[in-house]
Amino acid sequence: MLQANNTLEWLTNELQPSFDLIKKPLKNNQKEAVLLFIKTLVDNDKIQLMLIKPFFEIEMLGSFLDYLRSLPDGQEVTTRDQILSELIKGSVVVSINDSLFMFDIKKVNTSTVPTTSLENTVLGPQSSLSEDIHTNINLIRHRYHQSTLTVEMLDIGTKSNQSLALIYDRDLVNINALEQIKTKLEHLDKPLVQSTAELQRLINGKKYSLFPFMMITERTDRIVYNLSSGKIALTLDGDASTILAPAIFTDFMSAMDDKYHSNIFTMFVKTLRYIGLFISLLLPGFYVASTAYNPVILHTELALSVAGSRVGIPYPSYVEVTFMLILMELLIEASIRLPKTISAAATTVGGLILGTAITEATLASNIMIIVVSAVAICNFSIPIGELNSAVRVLKYVLIIFATTTGLAGLTLGLLGIVMYLTNCESFGEPYLKLHLQKKLKMKGDKL
Amino acid sequence: MSRYFYYIVILEFVGGVITITPSLLFDVSKEGALISILIALLAGGVFIYFTTRFFNQFPGLGFPELLQLHTPKWVASPLLILFSLVWFTIGLKTLINYAFLLKRFLTPQLQLNWIVFTLLLFISFSFFMQSKKLLYTLEIILLINLPLIIYIIGILYGNQGLEWDYVQKSIMYIYNTPNFLAFSASFLIFLGTANLVIFNREFKQKQKIKVLSLLNLVLLGTGIMFTIYFIPFGYNGFDRIQYMSFPWLLTTDSIKVAIAFLERVMYIFLFLNLSIAFLSINITWHVSMEIFKSTVSLKELKWKQINLGTYLFTLLVWIVSLLVSSYVSESQFLIYSSYLLKFLPPFFFVFLTICWFISWRYKHEVILKTN
Numbered sequence: 001m002l003q004a005n006n007t008l009e010w011l012t013n014e015l016q017p018s019f020d021l022i023k024k025p026l027k028n029n030q031k032e033a034v035l036l037f038i039k040t041l042v043d044n045d046k047i048q049l050m051l052i053k054p055f056f057e058i059e060m061l062g063s064f065l066d067y068l069r070s071l072p073d074g075q076e077v078t079t080r081d082q083i084l085s086e087l088i089k090g091s092v093v094v095s096i097n098d099s100l101f102m103f104d105i106k107k108v109n110t111s112t113v114p115t116t117s118l119e120n121t122v123l124g125p126q127s128s129l130s131e132d133i134h135t136n137i138n139l140i141r142h143r144y145h146q147s148t149l150t151v152e153m154l155d156i157g158t159k160s161n162q163s164l165a166l167i168y169d170r171d172l173v174n175i176n177a178l179e180q181i182k183t184k185l186e187h188l189d190k191p192l193v194q195s196t197a198e199l200q201r202l203i204n205g206k207k208y209s210l211f212p213f214m215m216i217t218e219r220t221d222r223i224v225y226n227l228s229s230g231k232i233a234l235t236l237d238g239d240a241s242t243i244l245a246p247a248i249f250t251d252f253m254s255a256m257d258d259k260y261h262s263n264i265f266t267m268f269v270k271t272l273r274y275i276g277l278f279i280s281l282l283l284p285g286f287y288v289a290s291t292a293y294n295p296v297i298l299h300t301e302l303a304l305s306v307a308g309s310r311v312g313i314p315y316p317s318y319v320e321v322t323f324m325l326i327l328m329e330l331l332i333e334a335s336i337r338l339p340k341t342i343s344a345a346a347t348t349v350g351g352l353i354l355g356t357a358i359t360e361a362t363l364a365s366n367i368m369i370i371v372v373s374a375v376a377i378c379n380f381s382i383p384i385g386e387l388n389s390a391v392r393v394l395k396y397v398l399i400i401f402a403t404t405t406g407l408a409g410l411t412l413g414l415l416g417i418v419m420y421l422t423n424c425e426s427f428g429e430p431y432l433k434l435h436l437q438k439k440l441k442m443k444g445d446k447l
Numbered sequence: 448m449s450r451y452f453y454y455i456v457i458l459e460f461v462g463g464v465i466t467i468t469p470s471l472l473f474d475v476s477k478e479g480a481l482i483s484i485l486i487a488l489l490a491g492g493v494f495i496y497f498t499t500r501f502f503n504q505f506p507g508l509g510f511p512e513l514l515q516l517h518t519p520k521w522v523a524s525p526l527l528i529l530f531s532l533v534w535f536t537i538g539l540k541t542l543i544n545y546a547f548l549l550k551r552f553l554t555p556q557l558q559l560n561w562i563v564f565t566l567l568l569f570i571s572f573s574f575f576m577q578s579k580k581l582l583y584t585l586e587i588i589l590l591i592n593l594p595l596i597i598y599i600i601g602i603l604y605g606n607q608g609l610e611w612d613y614v615q616k617s618i619m620y621i622y623n624t625p626n627f628l629a630f631s632a633s634f635l636i637f638l639g640t641a642n643l644v645i646f647n648r649e650f651k652q653k654q655k656i657k658v659l660s661l662l663n664l665v666l667l668g669t670g671i672m673f674t675i676y677f678i679p680f681g682y683n684g685f686d687r688i689q690y691m692s693f694p695w696l697l698t699t700d701s702i703k704v705a706i707a708f709l710e711r712v713m714y715i716f717l718f719l720n721l722s723i724a725f726l727s728i729n730i731t732w733h734v735s736m737e738i739f740k741s742t743v744s745l746k747e748l749k750w751k752q753i754n755l756g757t758y759l760f761t762l763l764v765w766i767v768s769l770l771v772s773s774y775v776s777e778s779q780f781l782i783y784s785s786y787l788l789k790f791l792p793p794f795f796f797v798f799l800t801i802c803w804f805i806s807w808r809y810k811h812e813v814i815l816k817t818n
Binding site (some may be wrong): 059240256293294296297298299388401404405406407408409411412413415416418420422433434 | 549553554556557561562565568569573574575576577579581583584586587588590591685705709710711714718721725765
């Protein structure tokens, strides 16, 4: 048992020079109590209602103690350090009659739930997650009513001590992946972890990985869908997005809409997405290879019109393609960073004016402009941002192969990417693999 | 059997089109090529049956482990080296063949060495993959290519230009004495089954090949073999086809589809074959490497827990492929590969005999133990 007065003094010493530390002695008849809290972290109205008012209303000391014990926000008191760490997260310590009580009365200003901004859907729920971990867990629990849903709280960041919730369904969870994630979290020693994206990068274990091996999402329906299929969700306090692991390639190609629309439409949209993926990967390389190496591969009319529109262009096709693509990337980058009101102007200047001017100045062919815009549009048909950016980078690799070895290099590059992806693993799960077993259940088909 | 087994077998079926098999068959089309094909189909069916039946007895075990378990070391090690060498040569043959083909039809501007270099660059990656992952790759790439296969077969059979008269004419030459080289060339497409020597390690559950699926495989092989042999006659005529160096490429190049995205079917055929050849080389060399690594002397070759066998094998592959590709001409290549083809049927007969010996020893030991 901790000595109440000593502990209070120790706590005050630890936190002393701070202006918002409040140590408030209360006195009524025979009762005496001391409240200790950090003013900026706690809900002052709630303290007034929950602690101060009853203190003056309940006459007997015993019944007041009973009242305190019955409060649902009460926390267990174990060690000095535990009290300190809870105090700086927004708890109130009450010392009365030589015993200590602690209550979680934190005030959170980030608990509003905004609408989704990154993963928009036409149908389905529109609200995303807040930046407060308790609100988020609340949102998740409200969609997944299972007694087996487990929430483990951890602290990460040796300086920031940010709370991290590890959420999974203990009946369905992939045990192997869970163990791996836990060991990785234990071995993490970074002073500050500010966002889930950073956490994702720190624990995926690969220093130079282009493809995402964990999914970052802001949609509660996606989190719940993934929990129900045995995945693990990691929610960091102070960030509105959640990590889902393990995540494989096909997860990144699916939007939550796929569950809500009719089957045929979903198949249509999925096919479109894969076409988009292939176009944005291959089209620039194909343009280079077919103009520089094999114009004969195209229809005669098309080959002639490509050659015709390239008349007067001083550069070889690979320079033309790279130049235009980099301009496009710059445009995308600029419109992300610019304030919303100005970014419209940037796209107009970049897209319309520059496009026309470049063809008129014969720096790039008309067909090149079509290629670049097709690539840009197709790239954004990939629903999840991280895969999107991986594809944005990969197409340059394919352009290099197309430039050095033509169509053969392009095809080999594509095969190489497939090989690389099937070789990858996300927490023990093969990253790219056809899953037919569930449907066919052929005997001995498992590998 | 696991679906991955069928992928390996079907890959070699489809891959038969780009090997030198068609040219060799057309060389002897008036001297018993057809009867040799029929015999090869029969032999192929028997080969698939015995090989799968042997490996189904030992789920999760590869041929090197079995050989080392049941024969003395001085027999096992040289034999395994020979096996590794044979698989390596088959892979090398496919590589050089396809490099010639690329140089002729897709990228005539590039040097042969550079083409081989690019191919090797990607193939080397597969040496560092687990067998399981290679099978996943096989599945995905075959799936991507499936539309191309259907498209090309549909176009080939549905085209007005296909003259069945020539096909009928070629059938007239069925009553001839079979030719051994033609037999070996057609038997080649069934050798995909033999890749089980390594890939059986991945099939850890008890497998069983059904008679029906075996029959289906043989039927598919027959269909493909007949497509390989007869369709070029329909497009190129019968009499002078043996003077073409890549008869199948020229066959597909005689078709133009005006409404397709790429109007010349030959290029689609080339892309399809690039993936098929690539996979085939990957699989064959992976088997070669795994056998190479499993021989005794290489197990100690470790440095910082990395098995240097893979690196050594990669280095050897690079050196040999680049050397061979720079010194061998197309006609020499044809001669050397026909030597290799003639060597393969006896070799695989020996292989089956060893298999029979191992399974006899195995049963014998079981009986000894129960007594």
